[in-house]
Amino acid sequence: MKKTYKIDVDCANCANLMETEAKKTAGVKDAVVNFMTLKMKVEFDNGVDAKEVMGRVRDNCKRVEKDCEIFL
Amino acid sequence: MTPKQRRNLIRIVTAAALLIGLNFVDVGGVGKILLYLVPYAVVGYDIVLKAIHGLKNRRPLDESLLMTIATVGAFALAIHDGGDCNEAVAVMLFYQIGEWFQSYAVGRSRKNIAALMDIRPDYANIESDDGLEQVDPDDVEIGSVIVVQPGEKIPIDGVVVEGSSALNTVALTGESLPREVGVDSEVVSGCINLNGVIKIRTTKDFGESTASKILELVEDASSRKSKSEDFIARFARIYTPAVVICAATLAIVPALIVGDWGTWIYRALIFLVISCPCALVISIPLSFFAGIGGASRDGILIKGSNFLETLANVTTVVMDKTGTLTRGSFEVDAVHSKHLDFDEEKLLHLAAHVERYSTHPIANSLRKAYPNERDDCTVSDVEEIAGRGIKATVNGQIVCVGNEKFMDDIGAEWKSCYKVGTVIHVAVDGLYAGHIVISDTVKKNSAAAVRELNASGANVVMLTGDSEQIAANVAGELGIADYRSELLPADKVTEFERILATSKGTTAFVGDGINDAPVLSRADVGIAMGALGSDAAIEAADVVLMDDDPLKISRAIKISRRCLAIVKQNIFFAIGVKILCLILGAGGLANMWAAIFADVGVMILAVLNAIRCLVAPK
Numbered sequence: 001m002k003k004t005y006k007i008d009v010d011c012a013n014c015a016n017l018m019e020t021e022a023k024k025t026a027g028v029k030d031a032v033v034n035f036m037t038l039k040m041k042v043e044f045d046n047g048v049d050a051k052e053v054m055g056r057v058r059d060n061c062k063r064v065e066k067d068c069e070i071f072l
Numbered sequence: 073m074t075p076k077q078r079r080n081l082i083r084i085v086t087a088a089a090l091l092i093g094l095n096f097v098d099v100g101g102v103g104k105i106l107l108y109l110v111p112y113a114v115v116g117y118d119i120v121l122k123a124i125h126g127l128k129n130r131r132p133l134d135e136s137l138l139m140t141i142a143t144v145g146a147f148a149l150a151i152h153d154g155g156d157c158n159e160a161v162a163v164m165l166f167y168q169i170g171e172w173f174q175s176y177a178v179g180r181s182r183k184n185i186a187a188l189m190d191i192r193p194d195y196a197n198i199e200s201d202d203g204l205e206q207v208d209p210d211d212v213e214i215g216s217v218i219v220v221q222p223g224e225k226i227p228i229d230g231v232v233v234e235g236s237s238a239l240n241t242v243a244l245t246g247e248s249l250p251r252e253v254g255v256d257s258e259v260v261s262g263c264i265n266l267n268g269v270i271k272i273r274t275t276k277d278f279g280e281s282t283a284s285k286i287l288e289l290v291e292d293a294s295s296r297k298s299k300s301e302d303f304i305a306r307f308a309r310i311y312t313p314a315v316v317i318c319a320a321t322l323a324i325v326p327a328l329i330v331g332d333w334g335t336w337i338y339r340a341l342i343f344l345v346i347s348c349p350c351a352l353v354i355s356i357p358l359s360f361f362a363g364i365g366g367a368s369r370d371g372i373l374i375k376g377s378n379f380l381e382t383l384a385n386v387t388t389v390v391m392d393k394t395g396t397l398t399r400g401s402f403e404v405d406a407v408h409s410k411h412l413d414f415d416e417e418k419l420l421h422l423a424a425h426v427e428r429y430s431t432h433p434i435a436n437s438l439r440k441a442y443p444n445e446r447d448d449c450t451v452s453d454v455e456e457i458a459g460r461g462i463k464a465t466v467n468g469q470i471v472c473v474g475n476e477k478f479m480d481d482i483g484a485e486w487k488s489c490y491k492v493g494t495v496i497h498v499a500v501d502g503l504y505a506g507h508i509v510i511s512d513t514v515k516k517n518s519a520a521a522v523r524e525l526n527a528s529g530a531n532v533v534m535l536t537g538d539s540e541q542i543a544a545n546v547a548g549e550l551g552i553a554d555y556r557s558e559l560l561p562a563d564k565v566t567e568f569e570r571i572l573a574t575s576k577g578t579t580a581f582v583g584d585g586i587n588d589a590p591v592l593s594r595a596d597v598g599i600a601m602g603a604l605g606s607d608a609a610i611e612a613a614d615v616v617l618m619d620d621d622p623l624k625i626s627r628a629i630k631i632s633r634r635c636l637a638i639v640k641q642n643i644f645f646a647i648g649v650k651i652l653c654l655i656l657g658a659g660g661l662a663n664m665w666a667a668i669f670a671d672v673g674v675m676i677l678a679v680l681n682a683i684r685c686l687v688a689p690k
Binding site for chain 1: 118121122125129135171174175178181182292305308350353354357358361
């Protein structure tokens with residue numbers, strides 16, 4: 001399952017950090033952050049609850065980059 | 073300007089004003105330091121908080137921390153030596169100016185590109201009992217009838233069922249000439265309806281429609297990273313820690329030997345300020361994004377920055393003939409009269425009459441060449457003779473139109489033609505009148521396209537399934553030295569692989585997406601042309617040309633080369649200035665102001681340079 005989320009982040013490097021964090025989150029198979037379009041594309045593992053996983057992705061991202069936001 | 077940008081701008085201006093004001097206030101000692109902390113806090117509080125947050129989460133070495141150490145260090149030195157606090161505040165101030173500028177520039181180019189790609193339709197009109205109703209295009213089912221009024225975008229692909237109009241396709245193809253559509257015309261989403269009201273029966277879901285597909289493609293493009301972007305990501309990972317280690321060494325080692333801690337710590341702080349790799353990290357992806365955006369305005373869709381890079385290095389361009397260099401439809405190429413009573417006009421006129429009821433492609437092209445076929449001439453006794461041609465009575469004369477065998481059968485002395493193509497002979501009352509040559513004509517820009525490609529240093533090879541004679545003719549006409557003919561679809565792949573193996577550098581394949589998807593995917597970079605409405609081509613290709621103008625191939629190469637040149641300029645410029653400042657800083661020849669230029673100034677210049685990619689070269 002793939003979903004796209006709108007994000008808000010200030011710099012390209014921070015976007016890369018978000019991507020790394022999102023990829024590391026359990027339940028996420030793959031994640032791509034596009035800084036230019038401010039979008040995060042997440043591919044989930046089979047059978048996970050996307051909402052719950054995205055909550056954790058958001059927490060992880062906020063830990064590395066205080067100012068970022070993912071609009072769920 | 074976003075609210076956040078406005079807020080930050082106010083902070084920057086306030087802090088700058090306070091800083092200038094403080095230089096006219098005559099306070100000494102600790103009071104002075106405290107006063108200088110005010111503008112510092114105004115402009116830099118979030119950076120300091122971020123640095124603490126990073127430390128707590130064990131992510132040292134981010135730029136906030138570097139800036140915090142540098143500025144706090146500068147304050148400490150100022151207190152210790154009783155010196156000037158201006159530098160400490162200025163470093164933070166300029167860092168924030170740089171950040172603000174970057175955010176503004178990125179926001180602007182984002183908006184520019186969004187405007188270029190402004191093909192996303194917001195609604196669809198559906199007829200209901202009380203007039204037109206606007207609905208979300210996502211909710212329109214396949215087979216529904218939607219109404220598109222003048223000035224509106226076509227939201228979903230479909231077929232016109234009522235009305236006629238001209239469509240502006242410039243956002244999709246870069247072609248400024250409007251396209252005329254009427255009942256039964258296929259239309260694609262993203263076009264703008266110019267003058268008439270049309271009703272369209274949808275043939276696709278909104279998500280599967282051309283406009284949605286194209287937007288998805290362009291938005292996903294930057295997720296495929298190019299080698300330059302990978303290089304910068306790797307470089308940034310090594311570079312920042314390396315500079316920090318250098319800074320630490322510079323602060324401690326010389327001081328242990330020769331003393332004078334203040335000087336060496338100051339030099340180390342300069343190192344930290346220079347160390348931020350932002351200029352590269354932001355400008356390289358921005359260049360690629362802008363390049364892809366600029367190309368899309370010309371109707372050239374590039375699926376990833378890696379393909380932009382490959383395209384710039386293309387040395388061999390292999391092209392399919394039919395549909396790429398030629399129109400892919402048969403047209404009357406020449407009319408040769410061989411009898412004094414029948415001039416060329418008359419010959420075409422008679423042939424078109426005889427073919428009036430035929431549905432054969434040749435008949436279509438004859439009728440197309442003589443559009444006013446339905447005049448008051450009488451056409452009767454039409455008889456189709458299989459494998460020969462058609463015989464009919466036109467205004468009392470028996471006219472035979474067909475191949476050589478037909479002419480032999482009726483005893484007309486036919487003459488062969490020097491032109492290559494399908495030759496249609498015409499005989500009137502048993503006397504040979506002349507012939508009409510029908511062939512797949514080359515596109516108007518094909519010869520120019522081949523010339524441009526050769527001029528850009530690319531080697532052109534043509535592949536075709538047609539006979540040697542036709543291939544030689546087209547190749548000669550277009551000035552292509554290397555061609556391979558009589559290839560079955562499967563042979564095209566093997567032949568292409570042979571070319572791949574022998575050619576140095578990267579090889580592009582250009583096709584129309586029909587029958588050549590395997591070759592498209594096999595190429596280093598597969599270019600599909602005339603893709604408007606063809607999903608297969610959009611899927612298989614790496615670069616999609618929305619219309620079928622072959623000149624766009626060299627244009628795509630030109631755009632990518634320029635974009636790559638700008639990327640290289642930025643890499644060399646940014647790294648060069650930084651290394652220079654690092655060396656000067658270590659030797660004590662560069663002060664904090666030079667360091668600020670190396671960081672913020674270089675970034676601003678690099679971003680401005682990157683934005684040039686948006687404007688495609690002429």
